[in-house]
Amino acid sequence: MGAIKINAVVIESNYYDDFAKIVKVFSKQFGKLSFIAPGLNKSTSKNRYSIQTFSLSDFEIFKARKEEKISKLKTGILKKDYFKIAQNYNNYVYCSIIFKILDQIEQISHKNYKIFKMLIFSLENINNNKNSFINYLFFITYLIQESIQPLRIKSCVRCKKSPFPIVRFEYSEYGFICTNCLLPDEKKQPDSFIKLLANINKKTIYFNVEQKYYYTDLIVLHNIVVNYYENVLGIYMGPIKMLKDTVALNVNEIESNKYK
Structure with missing residues (x-):
């Protein structure tokens, strides 16, 4: 199955291992879903900015067909951040x-x-x-x-x-x-x-x-x-x-x- 595009707000992200995070988002297309974002600690990673909490991003993901499986991030592009929320x-x-x-x-x-x-x-x-x-x-x-x-x-x-x-x-x-x-x-x-x-x-x-x-x-x-x-x-x-x-x-x- 090819990658699908979603527009989503990141509501949580946690380290999965030294190089990946499990990201939880609320998306316009599917509501809440989670995906694994690999390779974030690599200096060449362009996805790291898109998966921070309070980010609104466009994602391409390989969506899991079964609920017990987890989707996987292909690319993420930060569209807007709401980081000022954390300042108050x-x-x-x-x-x-x-x-x-x-x-x-x-x-x-x-x-x-x-x-x-x-x-x-x-x-x-x-x-x-x-x-x-x-x-x-x-x-x-x-x-x-x-x-x-x-x-x-x-x-x-x-x-x-x-x-x-x-x-x-x-x-x-x-x-x-x-x-x-x-x-x-x-x-x-x-x-x-x-x-x-x-x-x-x-x-x-x-x-x-x-x-x-x-x-x-x-x-x-x-x-x-x-x-x-x-x-x-x-x-x-x-x-x-x-x-x-x-x-x-x-x-x-x-x-x-x-x-x-």
Whole structure:
């Protein structure tokens, strides 16, 4: 079989032996895949720049026909690097979490092209330090919405329709509740929070990262999304604890009560 061309972001590379690396990428054509890159320590190697983490590269690979076999790199050409991400601690953590999720993408979705397009968009913005947290948050949120188990934010999860205004996101059901289905011990949540969730269903990631949202709404959304990955989808999120422990990503008790 001849070599095939792919466009991919390098999410991880590890030494296989003294002269080769195992490279893990997320590609536009096939989603996540791995290949061995031989001869990288040779002074004549032209592939070494293309296989560094945070690189967007064009690769020619001999793709393995069976899942238990590993593909092999023929050539790699660096198209763009996102190395500035590593210069900012928070940005590095955001992208490390994104890459950890993509490393387990088979458990979530196979919509490779759509996810790749969102990934490039988010990496560009984070690399330029443009609304980094928002880009990270919306990427991991929209990734859930491309899964077979999305958040249930299209209509009320109880009456299965929306004849009445949506007034609550119920955590135990991971979905919207309308005013007619609200139980006596449940309360309405801030309108701005409901609008944020509704926009995730109605608008694209490219629209939402440009909007102005209340910071507390975003933090609550982050907590919902992280809990969903860990407890519903069973995804390991790598350095997420580094974010959970920061003051900036915690909501005080008075504010928190508005969302319970």
